[in-house]
Amino acid sequence: MNVAVLVLDSVTKLPREADGAVVVGGSHGAVYAAHLSAKAGVRAAIHHDAGIGLDEAGVSGLGYAESLGMAMVALATESCRIGDGRDQYERGLVSRVNAPAALCGVTIGMTCRDAVELLKAAHWPHRPPAPKGEDRHLVGDIVCVDSASLLLPEDKDRVVATGSHAALNSGHATAPARPRLIFFNDAGPGIDDGGILGLSVLEEAGVAGVAVAARSARIGDGRSTLQDGTISAFNHTAYRLGARAGRSALALARAVAEKAGRKEREEHREWPSST
Incomplete structure (x- = not known):
């Protein structure tokens, strides 16, 4: 399957090519960023776990993505720099996985590179997200x-x-x-x-x-x-x-x-x- 892979420092302004692609985005894995990836129609999203943090906000987008049927993965802050898509692709290690990503075979501790290859088989298209409230x-x-x-x-x-x-x-x-x-x-x-x-x-x-x-x-x-x-x-x-x-x-x-x-x-x- 010929699936595009995009490596970007942020998902705030995703290009049209993100539709159907596996995106490694330098953004955190909270709901706001997950919404942007889902809105762009990505096949699967790999974000940064941002230290996970209070109320596990840094990975809260994984459950949100799962509710739409979108595969999403977070990378450990100890393994790669947030805001740096290339560093995440080259050094990132998986810290969290939602159910659609797990169905593709992605596991905790896996390299980002390996996760990307597996996520090319993620189910797509997923359900589009509802409009988001005031930010x-x-x-x-x-x-x-x-x-x-x-x-x-x-x-x-x-x-x-x-x-x-x-x-x-x-x-x-x-x-x-x-x-x-x-x-x-x-x-x-x-x-x-x-x-x-x-x-x-x-x-x-x-x-x-x-x-x-x-x-x-x-x-x-x-x-x-x-x-x-x-x-x-x-x-x-x-x-x-x-x-x-x-x-x-x-x-x-x-x-x-x-x-x-x-x-x-x-x-x-x-x-x-x-x-």
Whole structure:
């Protein structure tokens, strides 16, 4: 059977060629990313387990995919870098498998390369997913997005909490948006500190970047990053804003947002005209 294999750093914008293909995507294995793979019609998806984390959010997409009849596999954060599809393909080891993938013969501990070959036989097409609900929310003055790909131009200079990991590709993708402060999940952070490598990219762009521990917040859930997250890593720009290991993301976000709000009000204050 001639089945295409795509190796990509992210599944946020899958090409048309993903329809019917086996996709090795650098994204986490939570529901949001699984939905994107299913929506694109992939035959089978191989994602990263993102350290599994709170409520096993990093692999929660496997059950979601199974409900659609789509084979899905997660790779261990100790074996390959999140956000790096090529590294996952070359070094990744399977940590979780859903039932449709198991029917293809994929087992825990198997290499990603071997899993790809077996998943070419996965049942396809599967049921299309139902439309997904709102993935962008405001908590006070703080923007919460389930994926950093949902950032908008108006998020410039705002405090943003994302459900994304902080790998290199996340850093490159979010730096141009120039938020005042942005939060991610550290995804483990895994081998080579893959889940937080993007913080240095943000530092070079002068953007304050923070990661919260995967065990403290659900990856793929921006509101959980904000409300549940405990800071585990940060860049120098974020340190100057008050980021410290062990501090709650919510406390830092509120402090920075309130300070920015006061400054903005002072700059726009209307002084009484002299008579």
